[in-house]
Amino acid sequence: xxxxxxxxxxxxxxxxxxxAAVILAPIxxxxxxxxxxxxxxxxxxxxxxxxxxxxxRYAVLLSTVPNSAGAAFVASxxxxxxxxxxxxxxxxxxxxxxxxxxxxxxxxxxxxxxxIATYMLPPVALAVPLYMALAWLGLLNSVxxxxxxxxxxxxxxxxxxxxxxxxxxxxxxxxxAMIDGAGLFTTLRILxxxxxxxxxxxxxxxxxxxxxxxxxxxxxxxxxxxxxxxTVAIADxxxxxxxxxxxxxxxxxxxxxxxxxxxxxxxRALISGLTSGGVKG
Amino acid sequence: xxxxxMTTRAWLLMxxxxxxxxxxxxxxxxxxxxxxxxxxxxxxxxxxxxxxxxYVKMLTSGNFQRALYATTWFAVVSVxxxxxxxxxxxxxxxxxxxxxxxxxxxxxxxxxxPTVVNATLWRLIYNPEYGALNAALTQIGLLDSYxxxxxxxxxxMTALILADCWKNFPLVALIALAALQAVPRDITSAAxxxxxxxxxxxxxxxxxxxxxxxxxxxVLRTIEAFKVFDIIWVMTRGGPANSTRTLSILVYQEAFSFxxxxxxxxxxxxxxxxxxxxxxxxxxxxxxxxxxxx
Numbered sequence: 226x227x228x229x230x231x232x233x234x235x236x237x238x239x240x241x242x243x244x245a246a247v248i249l250a251p252i253x254x255x256x257x258x259x260x261x262x263x264x265x266x267x268x269x270x271x272x273x274x275x276x277x278x279x280x281x282r283y284a285v286l287l288s289t290v291p292n293s294a295g296a297a298f299v300a301s302x303x304x305x306x307x308x309x310x311x312x313x314x315x316x317x318x319x320x321x322x323x324x325x326x327x328x329x330x331x332x333x334x335x336x337x338x339x340x341i342a343t344y345m346l347p348p349v350a351l352a353v354p355l356y357m358a359l360a361w362l363g364l365l366n367s368v369x370x371x372x373x374x375x376x377x378x379x380x381x382x383x384x385x386x387x388x389x390x391x392x393x394x395x396x397x398x399x400x401x402a403m404i405d406g407a408g409l410f411t412t413l414r415i416l417x418x419x420x421x422x423x424x425x426x427x428x429x430x431x432x433x434x435x436x437x438x439x440x441x442x443x444x445x446x447x448x449x450x451x452x453x454x455x456t457v458a459i460a461d462x463x464x465x466x467x468x469x470x471x472x473x474x475x476x477x478x479x480x481x482x483x484x485x486x487x488x489x490x491x492x493r494a495l496i497s498g499l500t501s502g503g504v505k506g
Numbered sequence: 507x508x509x510x511x512m513t514t515r516a517w518l519l520m521x522x523x524x525x526x527x528x529x530x531x532x533x534x535x536x537x538x539x540x541x542x543x544x545x546x547x548x549x550x551x552x553x554x555x556x557x558x559x560x561y562v563k564m565l566t567s568g569n570f571q572r573a574l575y576a577t578t579w580f581a582v583v584s585v586x587x588x589x590x591x592x593x594x595x596x597x598x599x600x601x602x603x604x605x606x607x608x609x610x611x612x613x614x615x616x617x618x619x620p621t622v623v624n625a626t627l628w629r630l631i632y633n634p635e636y637g638a639l640n641a642a643l644t645q646i647g648l649l650d651s652y653x654x655x656x657x658x659x660x661x662x663m664t665a666l667i668l669a670d671c672w673k674n675f676p677l678v679a680l681i682a683l684a685a686l687q688a689v690p691r692d693i694t695s696a697a698x699x700x701x702x703x704x705x706x707x708x709x710x711x712x713x714x715x716x717x718x719x720x721x722x723x724x725v726l727r728t729i730e731a732f733k734v735f736d737i738i739w740v741m742t743r744g745g746p747a748n749s750t751r752t753l754s755i756l757v758y759q760e761a762f763s764f765x766x767x768x769x770x771x772x773x774x775x776x777x778x779x780x781x782x783x784x785x786x787x788x789x790x791x792x793x794x795x796x797x798x799x800x
Contacts, residue, residue, distance in 0.1 A: 234603075237598065237601050237603050238603050238604065240598050241598060241603050241605065241606070241609055244595055244598060244609060245605075245609055245612060247672070248612050248613065248615060248616060248676075249612065249615075251616075251627055251628070251631065251672065252615055252616075252619070252627075254627075254631065254638055255623075255627050255630075258630065266636060267635070267636045269636075269641075270641060270644070270645055271636070271638065271641035271645075273641075315526075318522075319522050319523040319526060320523070322519040322520070322522065322523075323519060323520045323522070323523040323524075325519065326515070326516035326517075326519035326520050327516070327520070329512075329516070330512050330513060330515070330516035332509075332513055332516075333513060333516045333517060333520065336520060336524065337520075340523070340524075340527055343527070343531050344729070345729055345778075345781050345782055345785045346531065346535065346778055346781075347732075347733040347753075347754055347757075347774065347777050347778060347781060348733070348735070348754075349733075349735070349754050349757040349758060349761070349770075349774045349777065350534075350535065350538050350771075350774040350775060350777065350778045351530075351531060351534040351535060351538065352534075352757075352758075352761065352762075352774075353534075353537075353538060353541060353548065353761050353767045353770060353771055353774070354533065354534035354537035354538055354541070355530070355534050356548070356762075357537075357548075357767075358534070360549075373530065374530060376526055376530055377527070377530040377531050380523060380526060380527065381527070384523060409515075434618075437620065438620045438621055438622075440621060440622050440735075440736040440739075440740075441735050441736060444739070445762065456620060456621075456622040456736075459622050459623060459626055460622050460625075460626070460739070460740045462626075463625070463626040463629055463630075463740055464740070464743075470630055470633070470636065473626060473630065474627075474630065476626075477623040477626050477627055480620055480622075480623050481618070481619050481620060481623045484618045484619070484620060485615060485618045485619065487618070488614040488615065488617070488618030489611060489614065489615075489618075492611060492614055495614065496614075496680055496684065
């Protein structure tokens with residue numbers, strides 16, 4: 226390692242401080258807004274720190290009193306969990322057999338490449354027929370309909386991750402088990418799947434976050450509390466006539482909490498997932 | 507086991523996935539192609555065949571040309587900035603300093619923030635009457651009176667790009683950092699012993715390791731940027747004076763606000779074509795970059 230001059234060391238630490246400030250300042254401000262009294266947020270000059278800390282908006286948004294702002298928020302929170310959760314389970318259920326098949330039989334790999342290439346398609350190119358089909362099936366404004374549509378985003382991604390995961394499990398141990406008389410499905414169930422559990426978990430987390438983050442289809446295909454997800458609810462708050470900016474910020478903090486916690490706790494797994502894409506191409 | 511049986515078995519195992527993909531991607535795509543040659547409305551009866559009318563009308567319209575320009579501007583500026591800042595951040599995080607592990611962990615925060623939350627957060631920061639940006643710039647004396655950053659055509663797009671960069675440069679940085687950590691230390695020390703300066707070391711020793719992963723990041727970010735919808739919808743809805751109306755926003759308005767499914771479909775297909783051409787072009791570049799790095 227090169228020995229650094231004092232000046233270089235100072236510059237590096239200054240740059241690190243700047244980077245930390247750039248990353249943290251907006252997030253910190255979102256949180257400060259959520260705990261500031263409404264009057265503080267419209268004060269001029271802006272005070273930057275609450276005159277007294279006020280967590281009441283969290284209670285407001287998480288209350289389940291009928292017809293309150295909280296009830297609408299909680300309903301959208303539950304819808305987001307349902308839609309992302311159902312789509313994740315279905316995507317994993319599709320991805321395990323398909324990922325294993327491509328991993329062990331490279332000659333069918335082109336079909337997975339084709340599935341992954343659909344990532345290029347802008348959702349607007351699918352939206353009109355999907356809208357008409359969901360309307361025809363009576364699945365507009367339904368968590369099931371939305372979860373079904375989310376599979377177009379989640380399933381290619383999870384299948385690709387599962388395929389890379391199975392690639393890392395030597396097929397020789399499967400063959401050994403089968404020579405010992407175990408059938409294919411027994412082998413997969415008692416041998417391969419347990420070994421693949423870490424990658425199943427990572428894929429599921431990624432898929433859930435993708436579903437949690439989705440906005441475009443949710444905006445188009447939902448219209449009220451029966452199916453409206455958190456992202457649409459927040460966009461409504463931000464674009465509507467809500468006069469308390471702190472309430473919008475609080476909704477943002479609550480929606481950001483699950484993915485941010487997952488991101489911090491699962492850092493290693495997420496980065497290896499991200500960069501395996503970067504390295505393998 | 508015969509290879510025919512292996513292949514049949516593989517297809518059987520893939521069948522559920524492929525069936526769902528045909529239902530939610532393949533069929534809608536095909537139907538969009540059909541609709542693009544009709545004057546169908548979003549609700550009501552099927553519409554008549556009108557040949558290439560939609561395409562001609564749309565491609566020659568000023569709306570399309572302005573949206574194409576806005577999209578290209580958004581994509582080129584935001585992706586370039588994300589790549590440059592991302593690589594600089596990765597080079598920094600590859601140095602030794604106090605708190606490096608913490609800073610690396612922080613990098614995941616903007617990336618983890620949902621896109622809609624990010625857009626909402628920046629919308630609040632840019633607020634013309636009470637926003638933090640106006641307050642900060644006035645308090646340090648850079649600004650005399652509050653401005654409407656998202657309300658003026660001159661600043662709205664730049665404000666959007668800034669918000670997009672903040673969320674997405676960490677992805678580039680994470681990918682670049684992983685690539686930097688794969689550079690063998692003895693090669694960099696050897697170059698140092700041979701008297702290579704910092705720029706020569708970056709150009710000839712480090713960059714070959716970065717090229718492949720960075721190309722992939724570039725492809726992913728460019729495709730995303732050309733498809734951009736969420737952040738713009740939440741922050742400006744394409745305004746003011748349509749200055750931030752990108753192609754996806756235009757398709758949305760045409761197909762869903764004005765309910766002209768046919769011409770919306772033709773517009774959506776042109777967007778698809780542009781993204782495909784970009785992705786394939788980049789794909790060839792990636793292959794070349796990967797070849798030269800190996």
